[in-house]
Amino acid sequence: MLRADAPRLFAGLTRGHALPLLLLSIAAGIASLLLLARRSYLAVRITAALAVTGLLWGWAVGQYPDLLPGVTLAQAAATPAVLAATLGSLAVGTLLLVPSLWWLYRTFQRDQSRQQQSPR
Amino acid sequence: MYAGGPADLGAARMQMGLSLGWHIILACLGVGLPAITLITEWRGYRTGDNAYRLLARRWARAMGVLFAVGAVSGTILSFEMGLLWPGLMGVYGQVIGLPFALEGIAFFVEAIFLGLYLYAWDRLRPLPHLLTGVPIVVAGVASAFFVVTANAWMQAPTGFDTVQGRIVAVDPWAAMFNPATPPQTIHMILAAFMVAGYLTASVYAVALLRGRHSRYHRLGFLVPFTVAALVTPVQIGVGDYAAHFVAERQPVKLAAMEGVFETGTGEPLHLGGVALDGQLRYALEIPYGLSLLAHWNPTSRIVGLNETPEPDRPPVNVVHPAFQIMVGSAFGLLALGAWAAWAWRRRGDLPHTRWFLRAASLSGVVAVLALEAGWTVTEVGRQPPATSPTTPAAPGGRTWPRRSAAAPWAPAPSSASSPPRASRCCARTRRACSPG
Numbered sequence: 440m441l442r443a444d445a446p447r448l449f450a451g452l453t454r455g456h457a458l459p460l461l462l463l464s465i466a467a468g469i470a471s472l473l474l475l476a477r478r479s480y481l482a483v484r485i486t487a488a489l490a491v492t493g494l495l496w497g498w499a500v501g502q503y504p505d506l507l508p509g510v511t512l513a514q515a516a517a518t519p520a521v522l523a524a525t526l527g528s529l530a531v532g533t534l535l536l537v538p539s540l541w542w543l544y545r546t547f548q549r550d551q552s553r554q555q556q557s558p559r
Numbered sequence: 560m561y562a563g564g565p566a567d568l569g570a571a572r573m574q575m576g577l578s579l580g581w582h583i584i585l586a587c588l589g590v591g592l593p594a595i596t597l598i599t600e601w602r603g604y605r606t607g608d609n610a611y612r613l614l615a616r617r618w619a620r621a622m623g624v625l626f627a628v629g630a631v632s633g634t635i636l637s638f639e640m641g642l643l644w645p646g647l648m649g650v651y652g653q654v655i656g657l658p659f660a661l662e663g664i665a666f667f668v669e670a671i672f673l674g675l676y677l678y679a680w681d682r683l684r685p686l687p688h689l690l691t692g693v694p695i696v697v698a699g700v701a702s703a704f705f706v707v708t709a710n711a712w713m714q715a716p717t718g719f720d721t722v723q724g725r726i727v728a729v730d731p732w733a734a735m736f737n738p739a740t741p742p743q744t745i746h747m748i749l750a751a752f753m754v755a756g757y758l759t760a761s762v763y764a765v766a767l768l769r770g771r772h773s774r775y776h777r778l779g780f781l782v783p784f785t786v787a788a789l790v791t792p793v794q795i796g797v798g799d800y801a802a803h804f805v806a807e808r809q810p811v812k813l814a815a816m817e818g819v820f821e822t823g824t825g826e827p828l829h830l831g832g833v834a835l836d837g838q839l840r841y842a843l844e845i846p847y848g849l850s851l852l853a854h855w856n857p858t859s860r861i862v863g864l865n866e867t868p869e870p871d872r873p874p875v876n877v878v879h880p881a882f883q884i885m886v887g888s889a890f891g892l893l894a895l896g897a898w899a900a901w902a903w904r905r906r907g908d909l910p911h912t913r914w915f916l917r918a919a920s921l922s923g924v925v926a927v928l929a930l931e932a933g934w935t936v937t938e939v940g941r942q943p944p945a946t947s948p949t950t951p952a953a954p955g956g957r958t959w960p961r962r963s964a965a966a967p968w969a970p971a972p973s974s975a976s977s978p979p980r981a982s983r984c985c986a987r988t989r990r991a992c993s994p995g
Contacts, residue, residue: 517653517729524731525660532664539671539694546679 451501464493585629591755657731662705669698711739742801756787761923788896806853810862815873822863834875888929
């Protein structure tokens with residue numbers, strides 16, 4: 440279907456730089472199924488995330504330098520000052536978000552065992 | 560790709576207005592309710608009073624639901640920015656994109672800690688649990704700040720330069736900390752606390768009226784009402800500050816707000832009135848009132864609407880009544896708070912008459928009315944209107960063809976033909992005096 444409707448993307452995905460990412464995504468997807476069958480729920484999170492990110496990055500790399508047909512990434516980009524400000528803010532935001540998220544998950548994973556010991 | 564005509568523009572404005580008018584209420588609750596809930600939980604922690612704890616837990620649940628609904632209506636708005644105003648976003652999107660990106664971060668902080676706060680009541684000790692609420696308040700206020708900076712930018716567009724119809728030299732920080740940012744963000748954040756406080760209090764005022772006199776209902780009324788009543792006088796002062804900003808920078812908007820058609824000195828303040836045939840009729844006049852309020856000088860000059868070409872004038876019969884509704888509501892709420900404070904001083908209790916509770920049960924509706932009216936003044940009175948029917952959606956097209964985007968506060972409409980220069984000097988000079 441992709442080959443017929445979007446030949447350029449298909450070529451990029453199967454022959455270009457995106458192929459390794461696509462293979463990684465497929466491998467991670469198969470691994471996820473196997474891990475699910477073996478009930479190792481922690482590891483499956485990593486492979487499932489890899490499957491999704493592999494596909495997304497593969498898609499982006501596959502059609503680089505186009506963002507949309509007819510518009511390249513460079514044409515659509517904002518001016519360097521805007522990019523610097525936005526990416527800088529994003530980096531600072533990540534510093535806030537990652538520990539917060541870690542605390543969120545830790546609280547709920549840990550407490551299930553503690554709650555059984557000392558119900559309040 | 561060409562925006563249709565006045566009908567299409569009207570439809571787009573209507574859709575944007577409805578979406579925003581709904582979202583602004585949810586956003587206010589999202590900003591104000593966490594603080595009120597935390598105060599209640601803190602009181603419960605200090606006094607050991609179970610009613611406080613029950614209230615905090617109930618409000619936390621409401622916060623979760625409202626946050627989810629607000630996230631949806633906010634997402635709709637973010638799509639409407641691009642789908643309804645492609646001309647504006649195509650050209651100026653990169654100038655005002657930064658606050659939206661920052662708002663995204665604040666939103667995720669809010670979501671993460673709301674998750675902790677909501678579901679960790681029994682998993683964390685009381686004090687750490689209380690502290691998980693603090694980032695919700697901070698991120699909520701920050702979200703409001705970021706989003707309102709984008710609106711403030713439309714009132715005072717700075718942080719870019721236009722060369723032959725193309726946007727260059729974008730300074731996103733200067734755009735964010737534009738001259739209109741301080742008055743507008745403070746006014747909006749305080750409004751959020753008023754709306755959340757009075758709305759929550761009015762729920763319990765109704766319960767008290769129906770004879771539920773438990774301590775739970777009493778505290779449920781007292782805590783949010785006290786917060787809102789304390790914010791109200793501050794908000795009136797900030798509103799005065801915001802009005803002075805409008806008087807200095809957006810005289811056309813001020814003229815529409817006050818129904819001033821002819822330029823003059825020593826202008827009276829108009830209460831009520833309808834604009835008919837180019838003048839305000841049936842209004843109650845307070846001599847020298849407007850000149851005094853706008854510039855602290857009873858003989859100061861007020862620019863009238865007649866100096867602006869008719870198609871560019873904001874509609875007086877929308878902006879003038881909306882402004883009066885907002886100010887009137889604020890003073891009504893101030894009087895209600897003063898009544899409660901006076902009774903509390905005399906007897907250590909709320910006024911005993913049922914009329915107080917009746918008035919208090921309306922306070923939430925009145926606060927929302929003031930909110931919507933104030934927002935109507937800001938947007939319908941905005942100079943310049945962001946887009947016009949002739950807006951080409953093509954990249955590089957000017958989005959404000961009729962009027963200067965860069966110097967909407969410039970008194971002489973004839974200066975509208977040279978936005979690039981004005982924007983450049985504004986971007987540089989105003990930046991120094993903005994906080995940030």
